Amino acid sequence: MLQRLTPRQRFDILVSQFEPAVRQAFIEAIEDITSNIVLRRIVERLERGDINGAISAMNLDEAAFRPLDEAIRAAFNGGGVATVDAMPALRDPSGHRIVVRWDARNLAAEQWLQTHSARLVTGIVSDQKIAIRSALETGLARGDNPIKTAVAVVGRVSTVTGRREGGLIGLTTVQGEYVARARQELLSGEPDQLRNYLARGRRDKRFDKTVVAAIEAGKPVPAAMVDRITGRYADGLLKLRADTIGLHETFAALGASKDIAFRQQIEKGSLGADAVTKGWKHTPQKHGREQHEAMQGQMVPFDQPFTAPDGTAIQYPHAPGVPTRHTLGCKCFAEYKIDFVAQLVR
Known part of the structure; x- marks a missing residue:
């Protein structure tokens, strides 16, 4: 199977x-x-x-x-x-x-x-x-x-x-x-x-x-x-x-x-923005960022940024304009999910 x-x-x-x-x-x-x-x-x-x-x-x-x-x-x-x-x-x-x-x-x-x-x-x-x-x-x-x-x-x-x-x-x-x-x-x-x-x-x-x-x-x-x-x-x-x-x-x-x-x-x-959420997924590394580890599982609406512990707004990992302290060597990614109930109501 x-x-x-x-x-x-x-x-x-x-x-x-x-x-x-x-x-x-x-x-x-x-x-x-x-x-x-x-x-x-x-x-x-x-x-x-x-x-x-x-x-x-x-x-x-x-x-x-x-x-x-x-x-x-x-x-x-x-x-x-x-x-x-x-x-x-x-x-x-x-x-x-x-x-x-x-x-x-x-x-x-x-x-x-x-x-x-x-x-x-x-x-x-x-x-x-x-x-x-x-x-x-x-x-x-x-x-x-x-x-x-x-x-x-x-x-x-x-x-x-x-x-x-x-x-x-x-x-x-x-x-x-x-x-x-x-x-x-x-x-x-x-x-x-x-x-x-x-x-x-x-x-x-x-x-x-x-x-x-x-x-x-x-x-x-x-x-x-x-x-x-x-x-x-x-x-x-x-x-x-x-x-x-x-x-x-x-x-x-x-x-x-x-x-x-x-x-x-x-x-x-085809899809409503209010029906989409995204979650921060941290990838464990030998010298991982503590801030990104703390962001693991953070969920936000599609049109809103994630927020790092230092206050940095991050639309998604490696997004344009994000400081290099949050991007260089980072292996995090965002997982997007669709709320089908909200999509159906829409």
């Missing part, structure tokens, strides 16, 4: 279907940028002191992130279709079944996709340029030659994969600062600073013995080794960012499409 899937099971299936694609789309966008980099052009501009020109030569175009746009669109539309497919049969006063469909061309759907994608990609590119500018200026000020400065940003071409590895492209400004601080720690020769590096969660632990040896010897890690270590550290941070974007953007797309799918039926008159 077939068992009916629970709302959480259906949602988990959607996440497992779309999250890897969104994550991979971001990785492919970064690989597209780095694979088209001509190091000589960047070096030439740095030799002239033209940092703006060096950044321009990296071709950090928003167009490179179109695959990410498309992956998010697929998750958004997939979530909308799944939402209407899971809706119980709605009937009109005569008892006839009401046909419900997901309309990807609906104004609200199109606006969400356009606004969300534009803000995401513009933010990625803008933040990226800030991080790269800081790294280039710091490298040249430190006395590194233009080639070394450029390579530290764009990475080295691996003889194994043929791809650039260990650069800063794809990292956030904050992550770029992490790499810079790690480099300082390794070059310092100070035991406390070297131990700080060993506390970094995304470091490549295969180099820990080298760092421990430097601590015992009271010497800095050799510069060539520092380049290798920080390169692998940057790769670890890039993977973290890809994982974060994959999770966050998938949950944002699925949350928005579910809410808009219900809104579409309400606007069509």
Whole structure:
């Protein structure tokens, strides 16, 4: 006998279907940028002191992130279709079944996709340029030659994969600062600073013995080794960012499409807003948010927001405008229910 899937099971299936694609789309966008980099052009501009020109030569175009746009669109539309497919049969006063469909061309759907994608990609590119500018200026000020400065940003071409590895492209400004601080720690020769590096969660632990040896010897890690270590550290941070974007953007797309799918039926008159309620569903995690745990089971009418313990109004998990303290890494979702008695009375 077939068992009916629970709302959480259906949602988990959607996440497992779309999250890897969104994550991979971001990785492919970064690989597209780095694979088209001509190091000589960047070096030439740095030799002239033209940092703006060096950044321009990296071709950090928003167009490179179109695959990410498309992956998010697929998750958004997939979530909308799944939402209407899971809706119980709605009937009109005569008892006839009401046909419900997901309309990807609906104004609200199109606006969400356009606004969300534009803000995401513009933010990625803008933040990226800030991080790269800081790294280039710091490298040249430190006395590194233009080639070394450029390579530290764009990475080295691996003889194994043929791809650039260990650069800063794809990292956030904050992550770029992490790499810079790690480099300082390794070059310092100070035991406390070297131990700080060993506390970094995304470091490549295969180099820990080298760092421990430097601590015992009271010497800095050799510069060539520092380049290798920080390169692998940057790769670890890039993977973290890809994982974060994959999770966050998938949950944002699925949350928005579910809410808009219900809104579409309400606007069509197929369903009354007063007949719909939504409940907050917290997903247990190793480092879950206490506020979201406290919101588990909170029920509100469709057109009203949830309220977090700190007073934040949240239309649904990952809704636009919600502070990052309530979205980054969050795996909560909203479960919508239809009160058929209220719908029948309507």
